[in-house]
Structures are given as C-alpha cells and as structure tokens.
Amino acid sequence: MTFDAEHPDRPNEPGVQERLLELLARERIPATFFLQGRWVEAYPQTAGLVVQAGHLIGSHSFYHARMPLFSDDGFDEDVRSAERALVEIVGVDPRPWFRCPFGEGADDPRVLARLDALGYRNIHWNVGPDDWDPARTPRQVEDTVVEEALAKGDGAVVLLHTWPSNMIAALPGLLARLSDGGAHFVRLDQLPAFEGSAGRG
Numbered sequence: 001m002t003f004d005a006e007h008p009d010r011p012n013e014p015g016v017q018e019r020l021l022e023l024l025a026r027e028r029i030p031a032t033f034f035l036q037g038r039w040v041e042a043y044p045q046t047a048g049l050v051v052q053a054g055h056l057i058g059s060h061s062f063y064h065a066r067m068p069l070f071s072d073d074g075f076d077e078d079v080r081s082a083e084r085a086l087v088e089i090v091g092v093d094p095r096p097w098f099r100c101p102f103g104e105g106a107d108d109p110r111v112l113a114r115l116d117a118l119g120y121r122n123i124h125w126n127v128g129p130d131d132w133d134p135a136r137t138p139r140q141v142e143d144t145v146v147e148e149a150l151a152k153g154d155g156a157v158v159l160l161h162t163w164p165s166n167m168i169a170a171l172p173g174l175l176a177r178l179s180d181g182g183a184h185f186v187r188l189d190q191l192p193a194f195e196g197s198a199g200r201g
C-alpha cells in the first residue's frame with residue numbers, strides 16, 4: 001500500500017489523514033508514504049504523525065509539478081527542496097524513494113537519470129484505482145484495488161492518496177478483502193524487488 005500526501009487540488013474532507021493513520025495502526029498494516037515537501041511545510045504535525053507511525057517515507061517532490069517540464073536546474077532544486085523539508089521538519093531522509101507527481105516522468109530517461117544522480121529511484125504503481133476522482137464511488141475504488149492487486153499477486157504496488165473521501169470510505173473494506181484473499185502487507189523496502197535500496201545515496 002502506498003499513499004501520496006500532497007495539497008489536494010479541490011476542497012477535501014477534514015480529518016481523513018488522521019483516520020487513515022488510525023486505521024493502519026489498528027490493523028497493524030505497514031505502508032509507504034510519499035510526502036510532498038510543500039505539504040510537509042504546511043502540515044508538519046500530520047507529517048510527523050506519519051513518520052512516528054513507522055511507515056516508510058519517500059519524496060513526492062516539492063511543488064508537485066510535472067517533473068519532465070523542469071529545466072535541469074529547476075528539477076534539482078525541486079527535489080532538493082523536498083528533501084530539505086523532510087530532513088528539517090520531520091527528520092527523515094527520503095532517499096532513495098521518490099514518486100513523480102501524476103506518474104509523469106516514470107518512463108522518461110532524462111527524469112530517471114536526474115533522479116538517479118540525486119540518489120533517488122522513481123516508484124511507480126501497478127494498481128491505481130483513481131481514488132482522487134470524485135466521479136468514482138468508494139465501491140469502485142474498493143473493487144478495483146481488490147481485483148487488480150489479487151490478480152497481480154506478489155509485488156502489487158497500490159497507489160492511494162491520503163486525503164480523498166473515497167479513499168477512507170473504501171479502505172476498511174478493501175483491506176479486509178485483500179487479507180481474506182491472502183495478501184500480506186509490507187513497506188516497499190520489504191519487497192524483494194527493492195531490498196537493498198534503503199540507505200543508498
């Protein structure tokens with residue numbers, strides 16, 4: 001389970017992020033959170049709660065811009081600004097974990113090379129239920145995650161966001177159904193594909 005924490009692009013229900021953390025704690029589910037630097041600056045207490053809960057922390061950039069659109073200097077500045085915010089505000093070095101906003105740049109050699117030079121690797125997803133889309137229902141989000149994650153099996157990387165009402169409405173049901181389906185929840189650094197990545201750079 002991976003969760004992107006960022007400034008929502010529309011009004012959102014208050015308290016969802018706290019309820020998410022409570023639910024993961026109650027169900028003892030370790031997850032990976034990609035935190036936007038500017039969001040961490042705006043919500044240092046919530047960001048601190050994510051870290052204290054023991055989840056793996058990655059960077060979701062600073063401005064949540066489309067990474068391929070940056071100049072080289074602008075790219076590096078954005079990534080370093082996010083890193084600085086995470087280190088200074090919540091005491092976590094997010095390297096090597098990075099997720100490109102909107103997933104843009106995931107297949108762009110220039111973006112991947114710049115991330116690598118800065119000590120990062122981009123983490124894409126293979127299960128994306130579009131929980132941010134208000135046109136979808138919680139049931140659709142739940143069904144998409146359950147069906148696609150169980151079909152994928154080992155190495156399923158589920159993308160959710162920390163703020164949508166659809167996410168928090170769908171999460172209890174989808175976690176229960178995944179557990180019933182035999183899923184075992186781990187942080188990204190516990191997946192065989194990524195083991196040994198921690199501490200690099």
Ligand SMILES: [Zn+2]
Nearest residue numbers: 004006101102
């Ligand atoms: Zn995002």
